[in-house]
Amino acid sequence: MTHLIRMERTFMSLHPSISLSEMEPNATFSNNNNNSNCTIENFKREFFPIVYLIIFAWGVLGNGLSIYVFLQPYKKSTSVNIFMLNLAISDLLFISTLPFRADYYLRGSNWIFGDLACRIMSYSLYVNMYSSIYFLTVLSVVRFLATVHPFRLLHIISIRSAWILCGIIWILIMASSVMLLDRATEQNGSITLCLELNLYKLTKLQTMNYIALVVGFLLPFFILSICYLLIIRVLLKVELPELGLRVSHRKTLITIVLALIIFFLCFLPYHTLRTLHLVTWKVGICRDRLHKALVITLALAAANSCFNPVLYYFAGENFKDRLRSALKKGHSQKAKIKCGFPVSVWLKKETRV
Structure with a gap:
């Protein structure tokens, strides 16, 4: 037993940074094993900051404007817009963490923002991912039942x-x-690691992955697919003479189709490769292509927050009318400020005289 403990301590001292970053391995261990072909760490340093900052810029604009539109007073409010508002809030909260992630990878996987902020980073990613999945699913089900x-x-x-x-x-x-x-953060010499999971938590991580895969992805995906098939069946069977019914059916179909596109593009590749990677991962073996593909799918999963505003625009209840109203309101306020400014200056001058 003492011999095993000594071996474990020696192993940890030789490989201090063996870990899983966002469910993918940090490539530092490969360099310790003289595997010069593993270039995942350099790839992450070049890829993540650019992509995260693009997602941040587009996501803040799209979701910020959407939240502003949803919060505008309007004559009619619907449950669909409530789900969309919560989805946009979830996206905006996650997007606000992306500059910190970009900074981390720009510094060569070195975290400078403290332990608490590090804990929030991974937590925010998975809360956003699975809340987005469930809000999209509930939204599609409500749309289908309303039809x-x-x-x-x-x-x-x-x-x-x-x-x-x-x-x-x-x-x-x-x-x-x-x-x-x-x-929490981990020290590796002078570098502070974040977004990492220790090697010895691998079994726990695999269990978490299977639960998240079934409950967090496969179940909603199955419900969404059923809704799609049923709405197609309804559209093929029923003739829709009334304009109101046509609009309702069209919005339902758009909601479900866009939700399925987001599932296929953002969530399906990530869950597939994450599971494959955790099943096949071994210490000291660098599967460079799989690791790089996983990095790309992680970025796609984060990018779901950029696609959701498209859903709001085309499938939101009265979203276009609300947007026009908000833009007109903003424009009229600017016009009042511009018109009011010269008048106030003139009045001041007149009062002085």
Whole structure:
């Protein structure tokens, strides 16, 4: 037993930085094993900062404007807009962490913002990812039910019920991700590592991945696919003479199709490669292509916050009208300021005389 403990200590001293970064290995261990072909660390340093800053700029603009539009007073508010508002808030909260992530990789995986901020980074990624998945799923289901059973749903999904359901989603996702808050910073010489998981937590990480894969991705994806097939069936069977029904069916189809596109583009590649990587990962073996592909899929998963504003614009209830109203309001306020400024200056001059 003493011999095993000594071996473990020796191993840890030789490989202090063996870890999993956002469920992918830090390439530093490969250099210790003289594997010069592993270039994942350089790739992350070049790729992540550029992509994260692009997502940040576009995401702040799109989601910030969307939240502003949703919060504008309007004659009619719907449960659909409540779900979209919560989705936009989730995206904006996550996007605000991206400059810190970009800085971390620009410094060569060196964290300078303290232990608490490090814990929040990984937590925010997974809270955003799975809250986005569930908000998109609930949004699609509500849209589908509103098309098939419009009068019955009217009594079920009120504004109050929508807020309660959003609260339940927030609580469940945040509570189930709370174990990610124990991922503190690690010292590797003069470098402070963040976004890393220790090698000896690999078994726990694999278990977490399987639960997240089934409950967090496959189940919502299955529900979304069923909604898509059922709405296609409804559209093929029913003739829609009324304009209002046509608009409702069209928005339902757009919502589900856009949600499926986001699932296929952002969430499916990441969950597939993450699972494959965790199953096949071994110490000292550098699978450069798989690691780089995983980095790209992680960036795509983060980019879901850039695609959601497109959904709001094309499928939100009265979103275009709200946007026009907000822009007109902003324009009229600017015009008043411009017109009022010369008048106030003139009045001041007249009063002096």
